[in-house]
Amino acid sequence: MDVEILARLQFAFTIAFHYIYPPLSIGLGVLLVFMEGMYLKTGDKIYETMTRFWVKVFALTFAVGVATGIVMEFEFGTNWATYSRYVGDIFGSALAAEGIFAFFLESGFLAILVFGWNKVSPKIHFLSTIMVSFGSMLSAVWIVVANSWQQTPAGYHIVGEGLEARAEITDFWEMVFNPSSIDRLSHVLSGAWLAGAFLVISVSAFYIIKKRHVEISKKALKIALSLAIFASLFQLFTGHNSAQGVAETQPAKLAAFEAHFDSSAAAPLYLFGWVNEDEQEVKFGVAIPGMLSYLIYGDASRPVTGLNAFPEDERPPVNIVFQTYHLMVAIGMLLIAISLFGAFLWWRGKLFDYKWYLYALVFAVLLPQIANQIGWISAEVGRQPWIVYGLLRTSEALSKAVDANQVLFSLILFIVIYLFLFVLFIYLLNEKIQKGPEHVDETLDTYTQQKQIFSTKN
Amino acid sequence: MEFTFDLNTIWFILIGVLLAGYAFLDGFDLGVGTIYLFIKGDTNRRLALNSIGPVWDGNEVWLVTGGGALFAAFPHVYATVFSGFYNAFMLLIFMLIFRAVAIEFRSKQPMQWWRSMWDRAFSVSSILIAFLMGVAIGNIITGIPLGADKEFQGTFLGLITPYTVLVGLTTVALFMMHGSIYLTMKTEGDLQEKTKSWVNNAIIFFVICYTTVTMATLIYYPNMTLHFVENEWLFLVAVLNMLAIANIPREIHHGREFRAFLSSGAAIFSLLLLFAIGIFPNLVLSDPNPEHSLNIYNAASSQKTLGIMLTIAMIGVPFVLAYTISIYWVFRGKVKLDSSSY
Numbered sequence: 001m002d003v004e005i006l007a008r009l010q011f012a013f014t015i016a017f018h019y020i021y022p023p024l025s026i027g028l029g030v031l032l033v034f035m036e037g038m039y040l041k042t043g044d045k046i047y048e049t050m051t052r053f054w055v056k057v058f059a060l061t062f063a064v065g066v067a068t069g070i071v072m073e074f075e076f077g078t079n080w081a082t083y084s085r086y087v088g089d090i091f092g093s094a095l096a097a098e099g100i101f102a103f104f105l106e107s108g109f110l111a112i113l114v115f116g117w118n119k120v121s122p123k124i125h126f127l128s129t130i131m132v133s134f135g136s137m138l139s140a141v142w143i144v145v146a147n148s149w150q151q152t153p154a155g156y157h158i159v160g161e162g163l164e165a166r167a168e169i170t171d172f173w174e175m176v177f178n179p180s181s182i183d184r185l186s187h188v189l190s191g192a193w194l195a196g197a198f199l200v201i202s203v204s205a206f207y208i209i210k211k212r213h214v215e216i217s218k219k220a221l222k223i224a225l226s227l228a229i230f231a232s233l234f235q236l237f238t239g240h241n242s243a244q245g246v247a248e249t250q251p252a253k254l255a256a257f258e259a260h261f262d263s264s265a266a267a268p269l270y271l272f273g274w275v276n277e278d279e280q281e282v283k284f285g286v287a288i289p290g291m292l293s294y295l296i297y298g299d300a301s302r303p304v305t306g307l308n309a310f311p312e313d314e315r316p317p318v319n320i321v322f323q324t325y326h327l328m329v330a331i332g333m334l335l336i337a338i339s340l341f342g343a344f345l346w347w348r349g350k351l352f353d354y355k356w357y358l359y360a361l362v363f364a365v366l367l368p369q370i371a372n373q374i375g376w377i378s379a380e381v382g383r384q385p386w387i388v389y390g391l392l393r394t395s396e397a398l399s400k401a402v403d404a405n406q407v408l409f410s411l412i413l414f415i416v417i418y419l420f421l422f423v424l425f426i427y428l429l430n431e432k433i434q435k436g437p438e439h440v441d442e443t444l445d446t447y448t449q450q451k452q453i454f455s456t457k458n
Numbered sequence: 459m460e461f462t463f464d465l466n467t468i469w470f471i472l473i474g475v476l477l478a479g480y481a482f483l484d485g486f487d488l489g490v491g492t493i494y495l496f497i498k499g500d501t502n503r504r505l506a507l508n509s510i511g512p513v514w515d516g517n518e519v520w521l522v523t524g525g526g527a528l529f530a531a532f533p534h535v536y537a538t539v540f541s542g543f544y545n546a547f548m549l550l551i552f553m554l555i556f557r558a559v560a561i562e563f564r565s566k567q568p569m570q571w572w573r574s575m576w577d578r579a580f581s582v583s584s585i586l587i588a589f590l591m592g593v594a595i596g597n598i599i600t601g602i603p604l605g606a607d608k609e610f611q612g613t614f615l616g617l618i619t620p621y622t623v624l625v626g627l628t629t630v631a632l633f634m635m636h637g638s639i640y641l642t643m644k645t646e647g648d649l650q651e652k653t654k655s656w657v658n659n660a661i662i663f664f665v666i667c668y669t670t671v672t673m674a675t676l677i678y679y680p681n682m683t684l685h686f687v688e689n690e691w692l693f694l695v696a697v698l699n700m701l702a703i704a705n706i707p708r709e710i711h712h713g714r715e716f717r718a719f720l721s722s723g724a725a726i727f728s729l730l731l732l733f734a735i736g737i738f739p740n741l742v743l744s745d746p747n748p749e750h751s752l753n754i755y756n757a758a759s760s761q762k763t764l765g766i767m768l769t770i771a772m773i774g775v776p777f778v779l780a781y782t783i784s785i786y787w788v789f790r791g792k793v794k795l796d797s798s799s800y
Contacts, residue, residue: 424559
């Protein structure tokens with residue numbers, strides 16, 4: 001295998017694994033603010049127990065997120081040195097801002113959130129919770145801005161020629177608010193809220209089914225369901241905006257989303273199908289005729305730019321983009337259905353009465369995770385063959401000093417280590433869930449500890 | 459080269475400050491890791507681990523931000539060094555992962571084998587991280603083969619020479635000293651008494667390494683002394699460095715651990731300052747072909763980006779310092795175990 005494939009596989013694998021955790025942190029962070037806010041407002045101890053429990057889960061996801069996140073920052077330099085030289089002038093300031101504004105904020109206040117329960121007043125602790133949550137969302141801002149710039153570059157000019165060429169910034173705010181930033185940021189944040197909300201929903205539903213910690217779980221489920229209702233509907237809105245933006249700024253990607261080849265025709269909206277890229281058609285597909293044209297232009301008969309409008313070496317792979325995109329949309333719809341049905345039951349006072357619904361909620365935790373992953377696949381593969389859309393090809397962005405064997409070796413190590421990490425994570429998460437929120441740590445009090453220190457001669 | 463106080467120079471200094479902040483802060487928690495296996499007994503180990511528990515993660519952010527700032531201000535240095543030192547950086551990444559996970563997971567299970575497995579992972583990764591960073595600094599001093607296209611042309615094994623290994627060992631010794639002083643500051647009773655004896659050993663270990671590295675640098679890499687020859691007053695930095703190191707055993711002897719810790723911090727800052735003055739205005743020396751060296755001008759981002767970043771830093775850094783200090787203030791005093799500890 002050549003360096004390009006291996007480097008792409010390694011980046012895809014490490015970013016996909018990393019991306020299990022930050023959305024959970026962002027989503028849980030928001031819920032922690034609500035839980036602890038309820039505690040301060042009502043003074044009800046049950047909310048304190050709830051917050052303490054979810055802080056522990058938060059700390060676990062955060063730790064794995066940090067450990068795998070540092071890899072991402074280093075990989076730009078190790079595997080994509082030419083890319084780093086090309087975009088450093090632009091990408092760098094966003095990344096530096098992320099470090100200074102966001103990372104310090106979240107990791108600093110995390111100390112108080114996790115370890116500071118007995119060290120600061122409840123109000124200062126609550127402030128720390130807000131800061132951690134805010135910091136985790138700020139991190140998303142800068143990294144999504146940087147990624148959006150790769151999709152829709154703005155506020156730059158090209159300096160130098162050939163191998164020396166690089167993008168330099170001309171307008172910072174135009175770079176930050178490039179055409180896709182806001183749509184993609186809202187889409188990413190909303191996906192993260194769903195990931196966190198459905199984790200809390202799933203665990204709470206599990207407890208209710210098992211008749212354990214029932215009172216606390218009912219309250220937690222309602223808090224998380226409220227966020228899920230909002231986020232799933234908001235996702236419909238941000239998703240629609242994103243797709244319209246893509247139609248305007250990255251027509252080749254949109255055409256791949258819907259496997260639309262013919263530029264002269266109005267475009268249908270597929271519910272599902274299988275793309276035969278050689279024959280340029282969709283097999284076994286069910287489609288609403290003209291619907292894509294309607295969604296983009298409000299006119300069902302207006303033609304949409306198809307893949308044929310682009311030279312062959314500027315087209316993304318179609319089937320994988322088509323499949324991931326459609327599955328993501330389908331899951332999005334399913335999440336809306338689950339959330340709204342929950343809202344309906346809640347209104348009728350029957351939220352906890354149907355066991356099958358509670359079981360569905362237990363397993364629904366996987367849905368936002370899958371949607372987040374495949375949504376990114378569709379966004380990133382849809383940008384190919386470009387690493388920076390229209391400016392720099394992925395194949396030209398590699399490190400010149402690194403050969404295939406080096407990447408193969410590190411890739412294998414990443415796979416082994418990350419699988420091990422994942423097993424550990426699931427094991428520890430499961431154990432926390434089995435112990436439950438009312439579990440009191442059997443840690444010794446200070447007196448016994450001191451006695452033990454002095455008696456440990458070993 | 460003429461010294462001009464321009465944006466490039468400011469960013470040379472700021473990245474130096476970020477990395478010095480990293481060495482000062484993560485230096486002590488890596489240092490606790492280097493002596494960790496000498497600590498016997500589960501409670502003692504938990505005390506040591508929890509002395510850095512709430513802060514190690516924030517300390518590591520200095521590295522992340524330093525890396526980000528390097529990417530932003532001097533993208534060619536970032537690209538050349540990270541891709542050129544590929545294997546070393548991968549090893550560093552894996553060690554950083556293991557270390558984070560070891561701290562987080564160690565105390566989550568009571569089994570003996572589980573805890574001793576993570577204890578080893580934590581200590582070995584701490585030592586290797588310190589060592590690799592030292593080797594990287596060593597290679598900046600010796601110079602590495604660079605092409606006209608700014609790309610690294612050497613091999614992984616070429617990075618490991620007696621001199622770079624010596625700088626690596628010195629870094630381990632430095633952090634060992636810094637970390638053991640920190641641990642004395644945070645513990646009491648028996649554990650503190652034991653830690654104090656390690657401080658003395660660490661100081662001896664460090665002084666031996668430090669003297670050897672200084673002699674080797676003066677003999678084999680006299681280019682590092684160029685600025686000191688031209689501007690004699692710069693020698694004051696070297697004098698301060700000596701005084702800071704000499705002050706450590708004095709403060710320890712008088713039982714003033716916090717002042718000993720500050721002294722060891724001053725030693726770290728002045729050492730890095732000596733290194734920075736030595737290489738200025740270069741960031742990566744090329745050997746052979748010194749004309750291919752990456753310096754603060756040919757490796758930099760545009761003036762516009764450096765200006766924007768300076769604004770970002772001036773807004774952000776006061777906040778960072780303010781809440782970093784408040785958080786350390788919240789967790790001041792001797793470490794105690796409670797239900798939220800590791």
